[in-house]
Amino acid sequence: MEPENQTDIAEFLLLGLSEDTELQPLIFGLFLTIYLVTVLGNLLIILAISSDSHLHTPMYFFLSHLSFTDICFSTTTVLKMLANLQRQSKSISYMDCLIQVGFVLFFAGLENFLLAAMAYDRYVAICHPLRYRVIMNSCLCVLLILLSLVTSMVDALLHSLMVLRLSFCKNLEIPHFFCELAQVIKLACSDTLVNNILVYLVTSILGGVPLLGIIFSYTQIVSSVLSMPSAGGRYKAFSTCGSHLSVVSLFYGTAFGVYISSAVTPSSKKTAVASLMYTVVPPMLNPFIYSLRNEDIKRALRKLI
Template sequence: MKFKNQTAVSDFLLLGLTDDPQLQPLIFSLFLVIYLVTILGNVLIVLAVRSDSHLNTPMYFFLSNLSLNDICLSTTTIPNMLMSIQTQDQSITYIGCLSQMSIVLILGNLENCLLAVMAYDRYVAICHPLRYLVILNSCFCILLVLFSLLISTVHTLLHTLMALRLSFCTDLQIPHFFCELAQIIKLACSDTLVNTLLIYLVGFVFAGVSFFGIIFSYIQIVSSILRIPSVGGRCKAFSTCASHLSVVTLFYGTAFIVYLSSTVMDSPIKNIVASVMYTVIPQMLNPFIYSLRNREMKVALRKLIPAIPLL
């Protein structure tokens, strides 16, 4: 088999979701709608938080950062795929591919961290309500977001540097709609054992710490809620966590599907579907989950939407 050194690689080919020309218009229309809904929903969340003084709390500060992250994550993958369908040009440069891979990793990791931070926010709000604004002051909230971004970047940098060491064959076709780390590693002709081990080892540690942090927070939250004497008080306390718990379930549920699918099956189509469930669907649904299950957000959005034409 002929090798091609990483420095000589010019272009990768993103094969997309299907090679059937008749399905291309349908896929283009579907993902265009998904992208527009994702952007509109998350932009409304950000504008609502910024425009309503009642939402000037740590909980909504973290929510607006999650929405910004979802906007960036969707913009990193979907527009490039739509352009490829429209122009029938599936090529992406080596630098462009690694850049897209790195940005997706950073934003995916950041989303993981933000969900853990939001779980901590709910823990403090319910278990230490009198000290909530003291513990989660504005400086500490900003530091939490910046620290999440830092460790997400370090995690991504590790994978990117290891990917730069790989040598590739002449067949540079990626059966995907974006440059996913696992798919790039599969194209390498050099030894990828270290890269594969890093994906599982570092991924398990990084995601595991966040996930078990969320689990620990909710164990403490449930314990505190059960000690509330009134049924109404328990329902009110739980309702403040319902939206976040739904988003966590959606995010980790789809992530689990991705890793499970890559382990038990090696079908490109099924892997693509799993990745869509992980990188596209949660980002579209998050605004609906928070707006439909949160009374304060509903009120803020009702105030904001009539004012949008005036902006």
């Protein structure tokens, strides 16, 4: 195929999850329901935390930011798909695709760092309870949020700018329901070695370091909890971490599942379906996990509703 310069590209084609026209109304209804549940659930968590002064603590400060990130993450990936299904179109402009790549990377990275910050918060609360208010002060919480924002933004801009240097072939079909970085790079006709190296390097660092921090935090938490003399104290300590640990398992478990499935199967369509598990499912389930497993959130939601 003849390479085509990126400035001449009008649009990409998002093939979505299925090309069966009879399934399109069903897919539209399903994803519209998922999106509305995601937005409403996370919005209720944010409103409950902001309206209850008892929840103005570092733990719920990070949780409110996680809920807002989930809303934005789901909006970035799902809204364009819903719009295309409604218009019965598969097109997305080159610039919109590039913007979507950047936002997906930004919000996925932000969620990654927020989960690590929440793990650190639980580590300090359980392992250093007497110094908790001193360590987890408002300045540190804001600093962790700003650091997460800046790092995620730099990561997203770096990858987006690296995509700008690529030239693309005539075949601009993306076998996905959103513009995923790996799928966009695969369409390039120019040399993508630098892009691929950057993806693996940055993902290993920005994904691995927070994950190692979470593992270290929970190793220390488990060790500290098991040394507690009373069973009631152990139960209370584990219950404060249960919701966060469930969300961490869901986010990283689905992400690793997508990575493994893409490595073992050559089918891009199956990879697209698997990608639902980390782009759509966690943002929808996180509010339910926290509201069902956390008595403080339940109480605040009852007062709010």
